[in-house]
Amino acid sequence: MTETWDTIADWYAELLRTGSPLNDFNRDTLLAHLPDELSGHQVLDLGCGEGIITRALAARGATAHGIDPSTRLIEHARTAGTPGPGTVSYAVDDGCVLGTVADHSVDWVTAGLSLNHVPDLDAALTAVRRVLTPRGALVLSVPHPCFEAPHASWTRLADGTHRRVVGDYLAEGFWRSADPRAVRRAGNRHRTLSGYLTALLRHGFTPETVDEPAPTAPVIAHQPRRAGLPPFLLIRARAPHDSPGPAG
């Protein structure tokens, strides 16, 4: 069976709800690039999945809208409720289109581990720029391109420690993990570090923060091999000054 985000949706929602230190770490690191207080802020969560980041945005007071192309994941998000004091809403939508989001209507776009799934990064950044208010910002995280390249594996050294083995860093494009327990069995679009940065620059975004966070103690306790490597790359990038304002 060829897995898709819809076919692994129940598994993914269960994984996150029973506690995934890596996904909790991603959420917390991504939110560290946004203000603590988001009351009055409109935030789009692109590729929201079952809503782990959308709910956290609402907990900071945001009016948070999550979109995802997986109908099943959006069903899970809707059943998870709203933590408040902000609000959440959800829609099935494609991050390359953002057809449910009005022009220049959001102050922030978060994209947690999702831009590495969109088939067309230029289309997604065009859509993100369209929906952001002038000087709004995109905060994205992706699996670290250097260490999570296609088919990266682990090797065990004589002293019992592990090292990441990466061989296909320059092989940009779609790949699928053969590991039946891996998230990326549903597929993944690998792009290089320069691929992400030059795409942001091409679309007029200004990177403001770039983060390669050290894994936390809960992540290392869960996956000791990850000690010493940043699992994610995070970038906060400001939309161009000249983004046209809302119509009228």
Ligand SMILES: C[S@@+](CC[C@H](N)C(=O)[O-])C[C@H]1O[C@@H](n2cnc3c(N)ncnc32)[C@H](O)[C@@H]1O
């Ligand atoms: C690893 S999950 C991350 C979900 C959520 N942000 C989180 O932190 O748990 C990747 C998500 O990207 C979504 N995705 C796949 N293709 C997409 C697209 N074209 N536009 C937006 N999201 C997409 C998947 O459906 C999935 O929910």
